[in-house]
Amino acid sequence: MKENLRTKNAITWCPSCPNNMILESTKRALTNLIKQGRKKENFAIATGIGCHGKIFDYLNVSGFYGLHGRVLPTALGIKLGNPNLTVLGFAGDGDTYSEGIGHFISMGRYNPNITLIVHDNQSFSLTTGQATPTSQQGYKTKSEPLGEFNLPLNPIKLAISSGATFVARCNARDINHTSKIIEQAIKHKGFSFVEILQDCIIFNLKINNKDKLMYKIPTKNRKIKEALSLADEWDYNLRKGKIPLGIFYQEKRKTLEEKWPQLSYLQKKKISWKDLKK
Ligand SMILES: Cc1ncc(C[n+]2csc(CCOP(=O)(O)OP(=O)(O)O)c2C)c(N)n1
Numbered sequence: 001m002k003e004n005l006r007t008k009n010a011i012t013w014c015p016s017c018p019n020n021m022i023l024e025s026t027k028r029a030l031t032n033l034i035k036q037g038r039k040k041e042n043f044a045i046a047t048g049i050g051c052h053g054k055i056f057d058y059l060n061v062s063g064f065y066g067l068h069g070r071v072l073p074t075a076l077g078i079k080l081g082n083p084n085l086t087v088l089g090f091a092g093d094g095d096t097y098s099e100g101i102g103h104f105i106s107m108g109r110y111n112p113n114i115t116l117i118v119h120d121n122q123s124f125s126l127t128t129g130q131a132t133p134t135s136q137q138g139y140k141t142k143s144e145p146l147g148e149f150n151l152p153l154n155p156i157k158l159a160i161s162s163g164a165t166f167v168a169r170c171n172a173r174d175i176n177h178t179s180k181i182i183e184q185a186i187k188h189k190g191f192s193f194v195e196i197l198q199d200c201i202i203f204n205l206k207i208n209n210k211d212k213l214m215y216k217i218p219t220k221n222r223k224i225k226e227a228l229s230l231a232d233e234w235d236y237n238l239r240k241g242k243i244p245l246g247i248f249y250q251e252k253r254k255t256l257e258e259k260w261p262q263l264s265y266l267q268k269k270k271i272s273w274k275d276l277k278k
């Protein structure tokens with residue numbers, strides 16, 4: 001079954017880039033969901049531009065190779081076009097937390113039933129390693145020769161406070177855990193956000209190999225305050241604090257499709273806009 005998700009395209013990520021592991025985790029999650037009854041043709045993906053975006057070429061699923069910073073509007077467009085599709089967005093940290101930040105914040109309010117997977121390598125890697133909003137303070141690059149001045153953004157805190165209804169973090173290298181979290185995120189009804197910590201083996205090397213600081217949190221219902229305080233345990237700076245992994249927060253709330261009568265109608269009838277015209 002997993003073979004069906006493979007394409008014939010040659011993989012051009014650097015050898016041993018953890019993007020390969022994110023691809024494997026995604027394949028495992030989708031394979032499980034297909035075994036549980038979802039149809040492969042009902043998955044659709046949207047990607048940004050960056051090293052992460054190449055996942056589009058290696059995953060045999062329909063979709064749209066979008067623009068840098070515009071993964072979420074693309075994914076949302078696909079969902080509005082056919083609310084019966086299972087829509088996933090793959091984005092970079094530069095992509096999501098810099099140019100795409102407005103879309104990221106709005107998604108919690110809209111709560112569409114889509115999943116965003118962020119490959120967070122704390123670097124704009126495809127464009128040779130400039131600092132992104134999650135890079136550590138002091139990170140020196142060709143465009144920040146004196147080191148990044150600003151404090152990093154904490155995407156987990158931002159997602160929880162902007163209303164995302166499923167917020168999780170994983171380690172790209174832990175394929176078993178990551179694939180299970182991706183599967184749960186896809187099953188969640190509403191906007192689900194999975195932040196995957198991913199080393200880049202070419203740029204921002206100082207933040208690599210954080211595995212020893214990572215630990216898994218139990219899956220349980222948490223109040224927002226408790227989830228935020230867990231998120232605060234690591235500030236995305238260098239080697240400070242323990243790094244919690246797992247589902248920080250999950251909440252049931254009406255989805256965009258449930259709030260929008262035309263979309264609920266299409267979902268109830270299991271049809272698309274095209275069928276409606278007939
Ligand atoms: C609209 C637009 N803005 C900027 C760029 C330039 N650009 C392409 S890839 C990229 C960096 C990608 O970084 P990130 O999203 O973190 O992904 P990574 O390469 O690290 O996986 C940038 C800035 C672009 N192609 N299009």
Ligand code: SF4
Pocket residue numbers: 012013014017018019051121125126199200201202203
């Ligand atoms: S530059 Fe970094 S993120 Fe891009 S493929 Fe190479 S290791 Fe992976």
